[in-house]
Amino acid sequence: MKTxxxxxxxxxxxxxxxxFIMANNSYAxxxxxxxxxxxxxxxxxxxxxxxxxxANGLDYEWTAFxxxxxxxxxxxxxxxxxxxxxxxxxxQKSKAPVRIIFQLSKLKFFxxxxxxxxxxxxxxxxxxxxxxxxxxxxxxANVIEDKVGIKFGKRxxxxxxxxxxxxxxxxxxxxxxxxxxxxxxxxxxxxxxxxVLPMFDVDASDEALFANLNWIKANAKxxxxxVRALLSxxxxxxxxxxxxxxxxxxxxxxxQLPKEVLGELDGFYADAVAGGLYDKNGGGEVxxxxxxxxxHKAGQLTGSFSDLNIxxxxxxxxxxxxxx
Numbered sequence: 244m245k246t247x248x249x250x251x252x253x254x255x256x257x258x259x260x261x262x263f264i265m266a267n268n269s270y271a272x273x274x275x276x277x278x279x280x281x282x283x284x285x286x287x288x289x290x291x292x293x294x295x296x297x298a299n300g301l302d303y304e305w306t307a308f309x310x311x312x313x314x315x316x317x318x319x320x321x322x323x324x325x326x327x328x329x330x331x332x333x334x335q336k337s338k339a340p341v342r343i344i345f346q347l348s349k350l351k352f353f354x355x356x357x358x359x360x361x362x363x364x365x366x367x368x369x370x371x372x373x374x375x376x377x378x379x380x381x382x383x384a385n386v387i388e389d390k391v392g393i394k395f396g397k398r399x400x401x402x403x404x405x406x407x408x409x410x411x412x413x414x415x416x417x418x419x420x421x422x423x424x425x426x427x428x429x430x431x432x433x434x435x436x437x438x439v440l441p442m443f444d445v446d447a448s449d450e451a452l453f454a455n456l457n458w459i460k461a462n463a464k465x466x467x468x469x470v471r472a473l474l475s476x477x478x479x480x481x482x483x484x485x486x487x488x489x490x491x492x493x494x495x496x497x498x499q500l501p502k503e504v505l506g507e508l509d510g511f512y513a514d515a516v517a518g519g520l521y522d523k524n525g526g527g528e529v530x531x532x533x534x535x536x537x538x539h540k541a542g543q544l545t546g547s548f549s550d551l552n553i554x555x556x557x558x559x560x561x562x563x564x565x566x567x
Contacts, residue, residue: 274303274465277318277326279311279375279450280402282496284504284511285422288476288521289327289347290497291490296472301465310402311375318454324462325454325469329447331534332377332543334556340456342558343534344466345473346526347450350379350537351518352404353426354387354440355411356418363440367393372407372419375400379449380420382541389540390443411437422449423518424511447537448530456558463561470561474525481523484512524566531557 282290293303306323308314315330317323319339327347334341360366366387373380381398388394401407404421408429411419421429429437452473459466479486488508491497498505515521522530531553538544544551553559 272302274301274462274469275322275324276303276305277314277323278305278307279314279326279328279378281307282500283403283405284424284497284500284508285348285404287487287491287497287508288480288512289473290492290495291487292469292473292476294490294492294495295475296469299468299472301468301472310400311378315377321455324458325452327450327452328375329379329382329449329451329534329538330377330453331538331556334453335544341453342456342459343448343451343453343531343556344459344558344561345452345470346448346522346530347452347473348448348520349522349530350383350445350447350449351423351515351520352380352383352420352442352445352449353423354418354420354442355408355426355429356438356440357411357414358436358438359417360440361438363387363391363442364393366395366418366440368396369418370397370399370416371395372399372401372410372416374402374404374407374420377543382447382538382543383420383445385541385543386445386537423514423520427514445537447533448526451526451530451534459558459561466561467564470525471565474562474565477521477523477525480512480521481516484516485509487512525562527559527562527566528553528557531559 278286297303308317311328314326315328315333318326318341319333319337330341354363371384373384375381384395384398399416401410404425407419407421408425410416412433426439430439488505491508535544535551535553535556536548539548539551
């Protein structure tokens with residue numbers, strides 16, 4: 244009898260230990276974040292939000308992919324958990340239930356060129372350098388073609404506005420589309436050598452946080468921590484853009500950037516906030532509607548526009564919960 248009791252005790256202890264290990268492994272699971280480019284000043288606010296989320300219990304790791312397409316594919320394949328971009332075409336074509344949960348930035352981009360061109364119409368048949376195939380600048384190029392009545396020549400892709408400015412200055416391209424900060428830097432340092440081509444207003448998403456809906460629901464607590472951290476940063480940044488520099492971890496990926504980049508963080512985020520690059524409320528339904536209209540016109544969403552539903556592209560619950 245003692246032997247039987249002893250065996251039962253060992254079995255129970257073993258089960259308890261297994262349960263404890265499984266629980267700890269579950270708790271210790273890291274969120275795998277897919278970045279579409281290497282850390283830069285454009286990602287400083289995002290990393291401040293990650294630091295705030297970490298302070299509230301979020302464990303994560305990030306991987307920088309060469310471009311947005313690879314980051315999207317990593318989410319679709321389950322290699323990564325959450326990423327950012329504007330995967331509208333992939334969401335419509337893929338069977339995986341991928342949904343957006345937060346607008347990270349708007350499509351505030353500017354066509355810049357060498358002195359060869361002075362208007363968008365001059366770019367008819369001309370090559371252009373863009374961020375990534377199927378990404379925000381690719382969609383802008385599509386809408387430019389539609390609105391202006393032109394057709395670009397060969398499209399080439401280099402991730403990162405700063406990298407495309409380098410290519411422009413080096414004479415490797417005569418036309419590209421870049422973000423607000425890099426447009427301002429170009430005008431400030433070499434405005435007499437290059438043109439900023441007149442451009443119509445755009446309010447759709449450039450970068451948005453997205454993941455598989457099944458993963459979002461299964462990891463609701465972590466997603467809630469992440470979204471609340473992002474929302475807090477965006478709302479604080481709207482009041483005082485210097486919060487990004489002040490909260491940037493000097494030992495983190497942004498803190499390791501060159502001193503001249505870090506020295507411009509205040510100016511970058513002051514310009515970005517003033518220019519309407521960020522929605523302090525995370526986008527939500529307003530952004531979702533703007534996105535569907537924009538990306539349908541851009542050709543990344545197909546079929547009848549009236550058949551498109553917000554619920555097929557956005558999962559609004561985490562953001563709504565965070566704003567209560």
